[in-house]
Amino acid sequence: MAExxxxxxxxxxxxxxxxxxxxxxECEQCTYFDSGAxxxxxxxxxxxxxxxxxxxxxxxxxxxAVIVKQHFAERRKAAEAAAKK
Numbered sequence: 488m489a490e491x492x493x494x495x496x497x498x499x500x501x502x503x504x505x506x507x508x509x510x511x512x513e514c515e516q517c518t519y520f521d522s523g524a525x526x527x528x529x530x531x532x533x534x535x536x537x538x539x540x541x542x543x544x545x546x547x548x549x550x551x552a553v554i555v556k557q558h559f560a561e562r563r564k565a566a567e568a569a570a571k572k
Contacts, residue, residue: 493509500517500528501528501531502525502527502528502531502533502539502540502541503539503540503541504539504540505533505537505538505539506537506538506539507510507536508536508537508538510557511553511556511557512538512542512544513535513536513537513538514530514533514534514535514536514537514538514539514542515535515536516544516545516553517538517542517543517544517545518543518545519541520533520535523535527541528541
């Protein structure tokens with residue numbers, strides 16, 4: 488898509504729903520994060536602890552470890568909730 492002069496003057500578009508992260512899906516953990524900037528919405532400077540709807544987890548062992556950690560945390564919560572019933 489071609490960029491108009493008005494779009495280039497106001498800078499890159501903001502990521503959808505840019506917000507403070509409440510879980511482990513932080514910009515710092517995203518595929519698009521590089522040295523304090525979002526390469527998907529370049530040249531947008533972002534804080535490590537932010538996130539947006541475009542978050543994409545890298546396919547690495549570190550990313551897999553986070554997914555496994557989240558999985559077991561969810562299972563533990565479900566087991567605790569079932570034990571309370």
